[in-house]
Amino acid sequence: MLIIGERINSSRKRIAQAILSHNSGFIQNEAKAQTDAGATYIDLNAGSFIGEEAKRLKWLIEVVQEVTDHPLCIDSPDPEVIKAVLPMIKTAPMINSITLEPDRLKGILPLVAEHKSKVVALCQTQDSIAETTEDKVNLAGQLVEKVTASGIPLDDLYIDPLLYPLGTNTESPKATLDAIEQIMKQFPGVHTTCGLTNVSYGLPNRKLVNRTFLVAAIGRGLDSAIIDPTDKKLYGSLKTALMIMGKDEFCMEYITAFNQGRLE
């Protein structure tokens, strides 16, 4: 399971403040906490600094690479920003994200291929987002085609089928679950990933909803997630779900995480 730690995102007020005030200690603590909690990639997002995204992202990369050897997930929709920061990256990163928008494909896929990075691909075109299972699987197929045609191995592709709020459409999360299962079956070797927070928008006890969705998604084959790994209940659900799906030989990872106090 590839875990992308989502905490360093400028849409969070305290992160934006730390970036603005060059509070490197605060950012480094966030990076270390996520590394210790089990993140495999550390997501970095400076998207709320319009016109300054590349500059702010460079600073984030610099300070985070000082404290962790974990690979980074460069979170930007802008090919120019990604291109500007990639030379600084020490370890092959993940790029988050492409869609089927032609400019993003054209700008980002050559960078992914050149840097042998992984890439998150959203089931989305310039005109539409995929809401039904059929649409999600259809767009996933187009993404597989575009990505592999660029010489990128299927093993580096993480398809995000997108997840919408239950409160708006109670059928929507099930469509995402069904899409995860179908994408994993139809394109053997590809990966799926997902952010969770949308699903619970507007509901009480959002964290319960998020972690319950994560368990159901792992039960359908999801093999990556964009989460806050320092949320022990969420992390406990994740490790337990993987064990239940037969992905934890002799239950050793579960027992180790329990002994280290990292569950619940």
Next chain:
Amino acid sequence: MLIIGERINSSRKRIAQAILSHNSGFIQNEAKAQTDAGATYIDLNAGSFIGEEAKRLKWLIEVVQEVTDHPLCIDSPDPEVIKAVLPMIKTAPMINSITLEPDRLKGILPLVAEHKSKVVALCQTQDSIAETTEDKVNLAGQLVEKVTASGIPLDDLYIDPLLYPLGTNTESPKATLDAIEQIMKQFPGVHTTCGLTNVSYGLPNRKLVNRTFLVAAIGRGLDSAIIDPTDKKLYGSLKTALMIMGKDEFCMEYITAFNQGRLE
């Protein structure tokens, strides 16, 4: 989702003591607590009283029916015991359980048909228990055939594919999940049910494992469970999983349960 409240079982020491001492208040409190917590059926098991099972079960039925109108789940493998207690039952019950053992089929199916009760059927023969997905689905097919041939509607059949400890075989719970999905697809109209406690045998934080399995199973189509509904974390996982699977219109059941303090 049909919830079978499992607490009144003589394998639990305090229940056995209450039965022995005719402590009807204790048993009635257990029945009321489960009713209030969301059980649809109240399971009654006096199996540890060898030679006295019918007598003890009759007492349980009598005291429980005084405090709840909820239907009962008569939990015994013995056709003679079931036959002896059925005349006392006020509301069409569930019978828990049959297997493919000829004596149990021959003894119990006519009673199920006559009393228009529901029936739990385990994927098990006189010689073997089903461990692989293939075996579980195969035995489920035989159970469907036997039950419907006795004139019992498919809608009254709750197949339990059986669940074994992760600690013994890490592949085993996944086989159960896959079986749930296949049984629900291959025999439209049938139901599946499952007890949870086996899965976590020998592991730390058993309740986390149990409720995580329940979420994954609901995600595969499980539509009944034999559980302790007074465990709020378990019940919260159950209600949330149902909502995520699109089975809670406008999220009203989830929000109501939250407002009543019944989640977590």
